[in-house]
Amino acid sequence: xxxxxxxxxxxxxxxxxxxxxxxxxxxxxxxxxxxxxxxxxxxxxxxxxxxxxxxxxxxxxxxxxxxxxxxxxxxxxxxxxxxxxxxxxxxxxxxxxxxxxxxxxxxxxxxxxxxxxxxxxxxxxxxxxxxxxxxxxxxxxxxxxxxxxxxxxxxxxxxxxxxxxxxxxxxxxxxxxxxxxxxxxxxxxxxxxxxxxxxxxxxxxxxxxxxxxxxxxxxxxxxxxxxxxxxxxxxxxxxxxxxxxxxxxxxxxxxxxxxxxxxxxxxxxxxxxxxxxxxxxxxxxxxxxxxxxxxxxxxxxxxxxxxxxxxxxxxxxxxxxxxxxxxxxxxxxxxxxxxxxxxxxxxxxxxxxxxxxxxxxxxxxxxxxx
Amino acid sequence: xxxxxxxxxxxxxxxxxxxxxxxxxxxxxxxxxxxxxxxxxxxxxxxxxxxxxxxxxxxxxxxxxxxxxxxxxxxxxxxxxxxxxxxxxxxxxxxxxxxxxxxxxxxxxxxxxxxxxxxxxxxxxxxxxxxxxxxxxxxxxxxxxxxxxxxxxxxxxxxxxxxxxxxxxxxxxxxxxxxxxxxxxxxxxxxxxxxxxxxxxxxxxxxxxxxxxxxxxxxxxxxxxxxxxxxxxxxxxxxxxxxxxxxxxxxxxxxxxxxxxxxxxxxxxxxxxxxxxxxxxxxxxxxxxxxxxxxxxxxxxxxxxxxxxxxxxxxxxxxxxxxxxxxxxxxxxxxxxxxxxxxxxxxxxxxxxxxxxxxxxxxxxxxxxxxxxxxxxxxxxxxxxxxxxxxxxxxxxxxxxxxxxxxxxxxxxxxxxxxxxxxxxxxxxxxxxxxxxxxxxxxxxxxxxxxxxxxxxxxxxxxxxxxxxxxxxxxxxxxxxxxxxxxxxxxxxxxxxxxxxxxxxxxxxxxxxxxxxxxxxxxxxxxxxxxxxxxxxxxxxxxxxxxxxxxxxxxxxxxxxxxx
Numbered sequence: 001x002x003x004x005x006x007x008x009x010x011x012x013x014x015x016x017x018x019x020x021x022x023x024x025x026x027x028x029x030x031x032x033x034x035x036x037x038x039x040x041x042x043x044x045x046x047x048x049x050x051x052x053x054x055x056x057x058x059x060x061x062x063x064x065x066x067x068x069x070x071x072x073x074x075x076x077x078x079x080x081x082x083x084x085x086x087x088x089x090x091x092x093x094x095x096x097x098x099x100x101x102x103x104x105x106x107x108x109x110x111x112x113x114x115x116x117x118x119x120x121x122x123x124x125x126x127x128x129x130x131x132x133x134x135x136x137x138x139x140x141x142x143x144x145x146x147x148x149x150x151x152x153x154x155x156x157x158x159x160x161x162x163x164x165x166x167x168x169x170x171x172x173x174x175x176x177x178x179x180x181x182x183x184x185x186x187x188x189x190x191x192x193x194x195x196x197x198x199x200x201x202x203x204x205x206x207x208x209x210x211x212x213x214x215x216x217x218x219x220x221x222x223x224x225x226x227x228x229x230x231x232x233x234x235x236x237x238x239x240x241x242x243x244x245x246x247x248x249x250x251x252x253x254x255x256x257x258x259x260x261x262x263x264x265x266x267x268x269x270x271x272x273x274x275x276x277x278x279x280x281x282x283x284x285x286x287x288x289x290x291x292x293x294x295x296x297x298x299x300x301x302x303x304x305x306x307x308x309x310x311x312x313x314x315x316x317x318x319x320x321x322x323x324x325x326x327x328x329x330x331x332x333x334x335x336x337x338x339x340x341x342x343x344x345x346x347x348x349x350x351x352x353x354x355x356x357x358x359x360x361x362x363x364x365x366x367x368x369x370x
Numbered sequence: 371x372x373x374x375x376x377x378x379x380x381x382x383x384x385x386x387x388x389x390x391x392x393x394x395x396x397x398x399x400x401x402x403x404x405x406x407x408x409x410x411x412x413x414x415x416x417x418x419x420x421x422x423x424x425x426x427x428x429x430x431x432x433x434x435x436x437x438x439x440x441x442x443x444x445x446x447x448x449x450x451x452x453x454x455x456x457x458x459x460x461x462x463x464x465x466x467x468x469x470x471x472x473x474x475x476x477x478x479x480x481x482x483x484x485x486x487x488x489x490x491x492x493x494x495x496x497x498x499x500x501x502x503x504x505x506x507x508x509x510x511x512x513x514x515x516x517x518x519x520x521x522x523x524x525x526x527x528x529x530x531x532x533x534x535x536x537x538x539x540x541x542x543x544x545x546x547x548x549x550x551x552x553x554x555x556x557x558x559x560x561x562x563x564x565x566x567x568x569x570x571x572x573x574x575x576x577x578x579x580x581x582x583x584x585x586x587x588x589x590x591x592x593x594x595x596x597x598x599x600x601x602x603x604x605x606x607x608x609x610x611x612x613x614x615x616x617x618x619x620x621x622x623x624x625x626x627x628x629x630x631x632x633x634x635x636x637x638x639x640x641x642x643x644x645x646x647x648x649x650x651x652x653x654x655x656x657x658x659x660x661x662x663x664x665x666x667x668x669x670x671x672x673x674x675x676x677x678x679x680x681x682x683x684x685x686x687x688x689x690x691x692x693x694x695x696x697x698x699x700x701x702x703x704x705x706x707x708x709x710x711x712x713x714x715x716x717x718x719x720x721x722x723x724x725x726x727x728x729x730x731x732x733x734x735x736x737x738x739x740x741x742x743x744x745x746x747x748x749x750x751x752x753x754x755x756x757x758x759x760x761x762x763x764x765x766x767x768x769x770x771x772x773x774x775x776x777x778x779x780x781x782x783x784x785x786x787x788x789x790x791x792x793x794x795x796x797x798x799x800x801x802x803x804x805x806x807x808x809x810x811x812x813x814x815x816x817x818x819x820x821x822x823x824x825x826x827x828x829x830x831x832x833x834x835x836x837x838x839x840x841x842x843x844x845x846x847x848x849x850x851x852x853x854x855x856x857x858x859x860x861x862x863x864x865x866x867x868x869x870x871x872x873x874x875x876x877x878x879x880x881x882x883x884x885x886x887x888x889x890x891x892x893x894x895x896x897x898x899x900x901x902x903x904x905x906x907x908x909x910x911x912x913x914x915x916x917x918x919x920x921x922x923x924x925x926x927x928x929x930x931x932x933x934x
Contacts, residue, residue, distance in 0.1 A: 053838075074843050074844070079839070086836035087836075089855065
């Protein structure tokens with residue numbers, strides 16, 4: 001029933017601007033796959049290429065083994081949920097949902113059955129004869145989803161479907177969509193700029209930036225092992241510190257990292273730390289560390305020193321902005337359950353990095369070395 | 371459940387076009403372009419080109435223009451036209467803007483009655499205004515006679531004064547409508563902010579309120595200017611020796627002896643150039659000062675004390691009553707007994723009986739032509755706006771500019787252009803209903819296009835994509851979604867075009883033949899035959915038809931403004 005989707009060197013250009021640049025990966029059958037990225041990264045363009053609304057300049061899209069490039073949108077049998085729902089305003093809810101089935105010229109009785117079942121599944125059967133304008137945002141969202149699913153599509157595409165809902169409803173709908181997707185086992189491609197949504201819903205995520213895929217992986221992989229500095233910065237909160245490779249630990253001061261060997265990094269204004277390298281590199285690097293992977297200690301020990309510049313109390317945790325030397329600052333989270341101390345602006349603190357959770361990236365290119 | 375991938379695909383623009391047969395929209399665009407070339411580009415380019423040819427040698431020459439600018443008779447008509455239009459525009463603005471301010475910002479009594487009077491006054495051709503004012507203030511006018519009895523001789527209404535009077539009273543409602551729309555769309559916080567910052571009332575008006583509505587004032591003013599520049603029914607009736615351009619164009623073209631088609635073309639070109647120039651100036655002003663506003667909180671209506679309130683109400687009533695006077699006069703006149711050209715005392719339905727007897731064909735023609743024109747307008751509006759808004763291409767922007775061009779062509783020039791183009795093989799249309807319907811559609815094309823694109827912009831393109839992704843091909847998708855959604859708006863826009871079409875005189879007067887006369891043409895010829903009674907009865911029928919159409923419009927539009 002469901003299809004896998006494969007992109008082969010897929011490219012889309014608008015004039016001189018390359019919106020999608022040589023995308024090359026596969027989405028498995030039945031997978032909930034999210035394309036995540038900032039606005040303008042090419043994610044919506046990619047989705048519309050899958051739907052058939054954008055032409056393909058180079059490369060191929062395959063559903064299972066079938067090349068889809070030249071198949072017009074109306075023959076692709078794809079369910080699509082639009083950001084603004086695109087509910088037909090001149091039709092009742094029931095007619096909206098029945099629309100795709102009528103296009104398929106199914107018998108009346110079957111249409112009625114399937115529409116009825118789908119409205120029930122979405123908990124909107126009592127609105128069947130209402131006009132769309134009488135429904136709330138969340139209800140319209142359910143109609144849009146019902147209309148997309150009732151045609152038994154082989155792939156479900158969703159373009160930022162939750163961005164117009166309020167925060168509470170958004171979380172409810174996340175769960176509802178995820179459940180229905182698993183029940184129907186339908187290949188789902190979900191586009192969003194909301195990293196929290198992506199982490200919460202997806203089997204796998206592709207992080208896109210400027211038309212290319214930066215990383216593909218499970219939510220855990222993306223969060224804990226960001227492949228590039230961009231991913232590290234885009235997913236969750238990350239502190240970036242500038243540094244230089246100074247010496248391979250214990251041996252000569254070549255300033256070169258060899259795969260598998262430990263490397264020393266001189267972080268500007270912080271000091272030198274030692275980590276293991278994955279790829280070889282030299283020179284300037286960026287070090288990424290999440291706010292929860294830095295611990296504040298009493299000053300005076302071997303650790304680098306800092307000064308509290310800003311305190312933000314957020315209930316379950318407290319966020320501190322710590323000024324280090326050399327004009328660098330880091331954000332540090334202390335959880336209320338772990339500490340009773342509320343520090344004050346101006347306090348001196350020691351800063352301890354959780355070395356196992358540090359990530360090192362080549363300066364400029366942003367590729368991970370640790 | 372997947373659909374077999376067979377059958378011809380309808381292209382969705384972009385790279386797909388290379389491999390597939392032309393899409394529905396390519397065919398639509400090409401057909402629209404072909405129609406525009408035949409009925410717009412060909413007649414008017416040949417008309418304008420003609421002005422650059424010598425009338426005897428048939429060689430390219432500027433002799434017509436040299437003649438025009440050196441012969442005082444012709445050159446003065448240009449001066450006259452610009453003076454009349456310019457002064458009318460200034461006066462109409464000076465009446466329309468304050469009236470709009472009074473009506474939107476103060477608790478004047480009887481606002482709805484005042485508004486109805488102003489709308490009514492808009493809905494008849496200007497020449498009926500001229501005719502009514504002649505009935506009142508002309509040589510043997512009702513008021514003139516009245517004053518003569520008590521020994522007062524009123525100044526003459528014929529000539530320059532009369533035109534200014536008729537045009538100003540007829541056209542200030544345009545400024546009023548645009549400006550009152552803008553004034554009630556202005557968020558009250560803007561003026562409150564100005565007051566809060568210490569601006570006095572008058573300075574607030576001058577520094578904030580009026581500057582912000584400049585685009586609307588200029589939009590109203592340009593309609594006034596264009597209409598008074600192009601109208602020729604009014605000057606024909608009331609201007610007498612004071613010749614203006616459209617009258618001379620008409621005379622040069624129509625007169626059997628001494629008429630000169632080349633000179634008529636030259637005069638046409640001059641009018642169109644004047645109109646274009648003024649339009650560009652207005653566009654320039656608007657482009658520099660366009661503010662998007664939507665009133666979250668509409669401005670407060672100020673409560674006045676009895677004295678001031680009565681005064682402002684009296685002013686508003688007096689002005690709108692003057693505007694609607696022609697309608698009232700025509701209506702009453704239509705029931706007055708006549709003996710030949712003379713009115714005698716007492717009321718009767720004689721005038722209406724006379725129409726039923728000899729002019730019922732004109733009435734039938736009017737509604738028949740306008741109905742066909744309206745259907746074409748809706749179809750063209752639907753397709754053309756879609757091509758322009760959703761299928762952006764070089765061809766689409768060409769169609770867009772071509773469709774806007776008739777905005778600067780006066781009705782008489784339009785008539786002449788069509789008649790000279792289609793009075794010979796391969797396409798002979800003179801004297802037919804077709805040529806009149808064509809002229810109606812062309813004249814309304816800019817308005818149809820603007821109103822239908824405005825409607826289309828409010829419909830989300832993803833509605834169509836949703837339909838396509840549910841398995842309905844693009845062309846069927848258009849007719850099942852966007853077209854259905856556009857129709858109510860298009861229809862209510864078309865009713866306004868209908869109203870203007872049944873009142874159309876300038877081009878019909880040139881294009882009609884014995885069999886294809888309309889009501890407005892009949893009114894005009896009856897006036898010239900001194901059959902004032904039948905003319906008034908016809909004008910009343912026209913007004914009633916107009917009011918009925920507007921009531922239908924209001925039902926469809928849910929009380930939206932009547933301006934296009």
